[in-house]
Amino acid sequence: MKFDYFYERAVARSGGEQALQKRLPAVASNAELEARDDSFYLAEITRCVFRAGFVWRIIDHKWPGFEAAFSGFVPLYWQQVPPERLDDLTADARIVRNMQKIDTVPVNARMVVEMSEEHGSFGRFLSQWPASDQAGLLLWLKANGARLGGVTAQYFLRRIGYDGFILSADVVTALENHHLMDASPTSKKGLLQAQKAFNHWHEETGLPYSHLSRIVSCTLDAAG
Secondary structure (H helix, E strand, C coil): CCHHHHHHHHHHHHCCHHHHHHCCCCCCCHHHHHHCCHHHHHHHHHHHHHHCCCCHHHHHHHHHHHHHHCCCCCHHHHCCCCHHHHHHHCCCCCCCCCHHHHCHHHHHHHHHHHHHHHHCCHHHHHHCCCHHHHHHHHHHHHHHCCCCCCCHHHHHHHHHCCCCCCCCHHHHHHHHHCCCCCCCCCCHHHHHHHHHHHHHHHHHHCCCHHHHHHHHHHCCCCCC
8 A cells, every 4th residue: 555545635634735744743863862861751651651541631731740749750769769659659649649550660760770771871772773663662661661551652652752653543443444454453463564564654755654653643534
């Protein structure tokens, strides 16, 4: 399937090329990914974990309280945080008091610290992982982090500007409609099928993966 089909359909449904261009997400350079400190990445991971299955605007509205309650999300501290500090957070009205999600912070902090020690920073670790193997990165994050399965890690990568696709419901529907995916989008097989399609379109068009993903989503009148 040539990508022109999706592009033309997205343009028509978005109200023209200029309108479509305004919907495309920003893509960070490797230098920009590497310039951000590890606390930024732990905070963004945590924001996406808390957003999952919840009303996003509530988490975003309360986010200054999260930043204060978690003291800036310094990974070196949170990887070995005292248990009583976590218990205190379950009574902290500044955040959403979900213990299962609170418990993800030390696990994800250890992941960030370990990769930072190995690569120099977590941002450098991410910048060195090619977009042509985003599926591999998603599987790695799921295996090494906490509650980073499904689309949670995909939204984390999009928020920080990593050039990757999001398998939102509309993108999955488009892939399935054109017989490019027949497995669950949360499975390894499904991720690899999506990766194959996006790799093909990237080679065909030269467009960033995140732009390809958003354009495909716009063919169904949704944002992905």
